[in-house]
Each structure stands twice: as C-alpha cells, then as structure tokens.
Amino acid sequence: MNGDQMMRAHSATLPAPQFDNPAWVTPVALTDARVAIVTSAALYAVGDEAFSAGDTGYRFIDRDRRDLVLGHWSPNFDQMGVKMDLNVVYPIDRLEELAAQGIIGSVAPRHISFAGNQPDDVSTIRLDTGPSAAAQLRQDGVDVVILTPV
Amino acid sequence: MSVLAHIFEAAGIATVVLSSVREVAQKVAPPRALHCEFPLGRPLGIPNDVEFQMDVLSRAFALLNEPSGPVLVDHPVVIEADEQPVSCAIPPRFDATLPPSVDESRGLKRAYSRALERRGVTSVGRCITADEVPNSLAVLHAIANGQDWTTAEIPGGNVMALCHDIRTYYEEAALELIDGPAPGGRAMENWFFETTEAGATILNARTAMKVAGAKFPMWFYMAPGNR
Numbered sequence: 260m261n262g263d264q265m266m267r268a269h270s271a272t273l274p275a276p277q278f279d280n281p282a283w284v285t286p287v288a289l290t291d292a293r294v295a296i297v298t299s300a301a302l303y304a305v306g307d308e309a310f311s312a313g314d315t316g317y318r319f320i321d322r323d324r325r326d327l328v329l330g331h332w333s334p335n336f337d338q339m340g341v342k343m344d345l346n347v348v349y350p351i352d353r354l355e356e357l358a359a360q361g362i363i364g365s366v367a368p369r370h371i372s373f374a375g376n377q378p379d380d381v382s383t384i385r386l387d388t389g390p391s392a393a394a395q396l397r398q399d400g401v402d403v404v405i406l407t408p409v
Numbered sequence: 410m411s412v413l414a415h416i417f418e419a420a421g422i423a424t425v426v427l428s429s430v431r432e433v434a435q436k437v438a439p440p441r442a443l444h445c446e447f448p449l450g451r452p453l454g455i456p457n458d459v460e461f462q463m464d465v466l467s468r469a470f471a472l473l474n475e476p477s478g479p480v481l482v483d484h485p486v487v488i489e490a491d492e493q494p495v496s497c498a499i500p501p502r503f504d505a506t507l508p509p510s511v512d513e514s515r516g517l518k519r520a521y522s523r524a525l526e527r528r529g530v531t532s533v534g535r536c537i538t539a540d541e542v543p544n545s546l547a548v549l550h551a552i553a554n555g556q557d558w559t560t561a562e563i564p565g566g567n568v569m570a571l572c573h574d575i576r577t578y579y580e581e582a583a584l585e586l587i588d589g590p591a592p593g594g595r596a597m598e599n600w601f602f603e604t605t606e607a608g609a610t611i612l613n614a615r616t617a618m619k620v621a622g623a624k625f626p627m628w629f630y631m632a633p634g635n636r
Contacts, residue, residue, distance in 0.1 A: 262595055263449045263490040265635045271432035278415045283440055286423035286473050297417070299410055300450075305530055312569070326530040334573065334633045336450035337490070337594040339580055342532075344456035344591070353453075353462050363470070373413070381412050389413050393420035404417050405469060406426045406439075407452040408410040 266335050274379055287364075292402040294357075295367035297392070299375035300341065300348045300409035301331040310374045315383035317392045319369045322351070331409055333376045341409075348407055367401045375409045414439035425469045427452040428481070438479040441472040446487040448594020454488055456591040461486075491593030494600035497583045508550040510606035514543045514575075520582040527585075532577045536565025542578045545571055546610055553613035558621060568618075572611050572631040576601055579608075602636055612636060 260268070286292060301310045303318040310318075310330035320327065327349070329341055341348040351370065357363045371392045377384060396404065411434055414424040418440050428434035428444040429452060445465060447454045453462040465484060472480050500516035502509070521539055525531050533539050545564040549571075552558045558568075565571050580597050602608035611631055618628040 260635065261490050261492055262598070262633050262635045266449055267430050267432075269634075270430040273433075275433055275436035276412055277436075278438070281415055281438070281440065281479070282419040283478060284418050284421060284423040289470055289473060292423075292473075297410075297413060299413075309535070328530060328534075329532040329577075330535075332569070332573070332630070334576070334630060335635075337448050337598065338450060338532075338577070339584075339592065339597040340448070340451040340456045340594065342528075342581060342584060346462055347451045347453045347456045350453055350462055350466060353459070353466055356459075356463075357466065375410075385412060385416065389416035390420060392413075393417045393422060396417070396422060397420055401422055403470075403473065404414075404422050404424045405466070406410040406414055406417075406424060408427060408429045409450050409452070 262335060276381065276385065287402050289363055289403070290361060291364040293365045293367055293400050294354055294363045294403045294405065295396050295399070295401045296349055296351065296354065296370040296407060297373070297404050298349050298371070298407040298409065299373045300329065300407070301374035302327040302341075302349055302372045303330055304328075313376070313378070314374045315377065316373075316388055318372045319395075320349070320372055322366055322368050322370070325351075331374060331376065336409060348409060350405075350407070364402070367396065367399050369395070369399055371396065411437035411439040411442065414442075423473060425472050427465065427469060431483075434481055438481075440478040441475065441480045443469045443472060443482055443484055445484045447484075448488060448490045451488075451594055454486070488594070491596035491599065493596060494604050495583070495587055495592040495596040497586050497600050499605065508547060508610075510546040510550055510610040511543045513606045514546050514578070517579065517582040520585040521578055523585045524581045528581075531581060533574050533581065535570035535574050536567050537571060537574050539578055542575055545575060546607055549610050549614040553610055553617050555617070558614075558618050558623060568627060569630045575607055575611065579605060598633065602632060
C-alpha cells in the first residue's frame, strides 16, 4: 500500500462530525460572484506567523502574495507539487485568469489558510476559528469559497 | 475541508469542496463536493498544467448551479501517486571522512541556494536554517549508530520539525536537479527516503529512537507513516 492509499484508508476510519439541518446558500451568478480560496495546506506568507503543530488558527493570504511557505506538519503527503506550482494547491493565478475572462465576478482581496492536521473532533475550528474566518470573508464581500484540502 | 464548508455556508457563503477522501465527503456531506482522486497534496491535480487545473475548477464551479444538496460528484480522471523515485542525480562524495549524509547534504548546498534564489522563498526554517542541515544529520547519524537520543543535542529541540527541515532542504535542492515534466505525487518523497543518505539516516535514527522507548508521536512523525 503506498502512502496515499494508506492515508485515504486511515482517514476513512476517523470519526466525522455530523451536521443536522445543514445550511444551503443559493449563490449569486458566478459571473457576479466574488470568490475566495480556503485551503488547509498551512500555507502562510513570508513574515507571517508560522503554524505550530496542532495549530487551530488561520492565516490570511493577501491576493497578491506568492511568497508562501508550506507550514503543514504532516509528513504524509506530496510536498513537491506545491513547490513546483502554487496553483496545484492554491489556485490563485487560475482565479485571476477566470476573473479576467469574466467567468467569475472578482477575486477576493484576502484568502484563508488553515492547517489540515487537526484533532479528530475539530471543535475549535467548528466553534471558533472557522466562524471567525467566515465572518472576515463576509466583510470582504465574498460570495463563493472554493476549499482545497491538504 | 468538508467541515469548514458547512461553517462557511452557515455564514452565508456558498461553498465547493475539492474532496480528497471520498468516504469523508460522504460522511460529512458538505453542500457541494467534487471528489478528486489525485495525489494527496495536489488537489488541483497536476502542477503547471493550466488546462487541467481549469477543468477541475470548471467542474467544481458548475456544482453551484445545483438546486439542492448535498452534491458529491467525481472528477472523471484518477491520478495515482507515483510508486517510483524521481531520477535525480546527487553530487559525488567529496569528503569520505564525514558520515555519508553529512557529506551529501553539503554537496546539495549550491542547488538549494539556486532554488532559493529562483523561487525567492523556502519552507526550510521550522527549527533550523539550511546551513545547519549537515550538522543536524551528524546528530541523527550518531543517534542511528547508538548514541542515546535523550542526551543528544537535537538541533532546534524538535525532532519532527528537524526532519521536516532536512527533507524540505533536499526536496527544494532537487527542484534544481531534475529535468522534464513535474514528477508524480510522492516521487520526490520516494527519492528522498529510498535513495538519499539523509533519508536513510532519518529512518535509521527513527528506528533507534523507537527501540529506545521514545514516545510514539516523536519518532513516528519523523517520516511518512507507511515507512
């Protein structure tokens, strides 16, 4: 079993939070939508606070930053793809192109990075830092979020 | 990610998840998910392939047109992780009096520096600098060869962070030493742990620490779990 197969098999056995009565937003037309990326790759801009092991917080990534450090604490995934091309995890250049083509309305001024290695119950993210990040993006007028996992 | 999707949706933002573990997306049931059976760490699939990345985004955004959810759709392409090491030549030994991994890491310094200059950013630096990599490998070499890890002065004081920094130093140096299209997922990890002296040193130090009774998380996360 290679590393990816092992990690997928392991992740499938972990307890998963259940959401009763989940929210459903009917989005504005994509051509009018402001889009943000939320990743769990633990990327952060040079000079910003690094992610600690077990960090439940998030970092903003300004739209123009490309000097991003990979701060993820898991050794169990490919780390080279993102070094060769940021967009394979954080598709910021693709969003800029889609905005220039008029396919999406606009690119959000700030994007969000969490660390994917979290306690099983993800309670802090559910109750504190997740809602906080969402409120910040709402202030920025974000309509649509694309979530990219690591 | 699927959990965060529910949270953002509750705050009034429409979400689409690029799922990487299908069972998790099924259980957590975010409003909209495109399952992408791609190498872990590459949710958009293929580095430097604009067309493929745009295809992933296009299929993901198309889910915003669904009238109700949860929606879980599979991307039609499956990309497996690479089982083989990438072909990456390492500079020849220079000083045979040094432990092999120490000598090897010194030989990669120029490639690492070129990578740093070209990219302008490095992910080395959790607990040591690039200049401290050779000495750090000397410490791990000593542990692998019988030194008591509890009395070894582990650079940076955190062996998990240390192993991240060493591996990152090697992988970033390798960016300057390989040609052709981007290696597949895990090809670089395979290269590091299966062909380099540093990879062998980390695995041997890890085994020595496990045998010597180090706590599970300390030794286990020095390398991927399947090694």
